[in-house]
Amino acid sequence: MKIVRAAAITLVTLVLVAGIAIPMTASPKGWLEFPTIRGLEQNARNIFFHVPIAWTTLVAFLVSMFYAVRYLQTKRAEYDIRSVASASLGFMFCFLATVTGALWARFNWGSFWNWDPRETSIFILLLIYGAYFTLRSALESEETRARLSAVYAVVAGLTAPFFLFLMPRLMGGLHPGSKDDAGGNGPVLDFKMSPNMLTLFFIGLIAFNLLYVWMLDIRVRVGMLEDYRTRHKD
Secondary structure (H helix, E strand, O other), rough: HHHHHHHHHHHHHHHHHHHHOOOOOOOOOOOOEEEOOOHHHHHHHHHHHHHHHHHHHHHHHHHHHHHEEEEEEHHOOHHHHHHHHHHHHHHHHHHHHHHHHHHHHHHHHHHOOOOHHHHHHHHHHHHHHHHHHHHHHHHHOHHHHHHHHHHHHHHHHHHHHHHHHHHHHOEEOOOOOOOOOOOOOOOOOOOOHHHHHHHHHHHHHHHHHHHHHHHHHHHHHHHHHHHHHHHOOO
């Protein structure tokens, strides 16, 4: 896990520095210059952060669903701990995706929030998982809490791909990749990233997923210690 931690810190730092510092020009002359994307301009830099964070959100919620299924199959407390740990990280990344998306909306569309289908869908996802944590905190019985929250995590995990990626593509909206407001077949904004942008984009995907793996390991270990202390406090 030390290697994962070092790789996560190094790559996230690289993406942050390169994504902000590398200049964007209309006529790039090398790998240390990004081409300007018409319609996004300098705001295109958010691609390196917002999209990988949103993808990591989906990964975290699906992992939570996987461990929820394993708990329902085995009734092992470890799987419940892993499921809630992954769900909490997914909620954190979902919140960060919402914030970075709102910043993007502010500079592209004039306001932080427009109730675009993508903004609405990610807000619904935040509510779904907010209810998940509310459910866990409302139940005193450990077994009942683990069982009901596991069922909830499975259902919520099945909806995550729809709210994060499918809903905006099925409805009109402002977000890149959405269908146009008139209901046509073309996206509002269609563009292709240059090879150097694609490279940094995929590094970002790897970086934020490694960050998630590292943080999940920490949260699981803390959860296991708390569970051990609770079971042996007498």
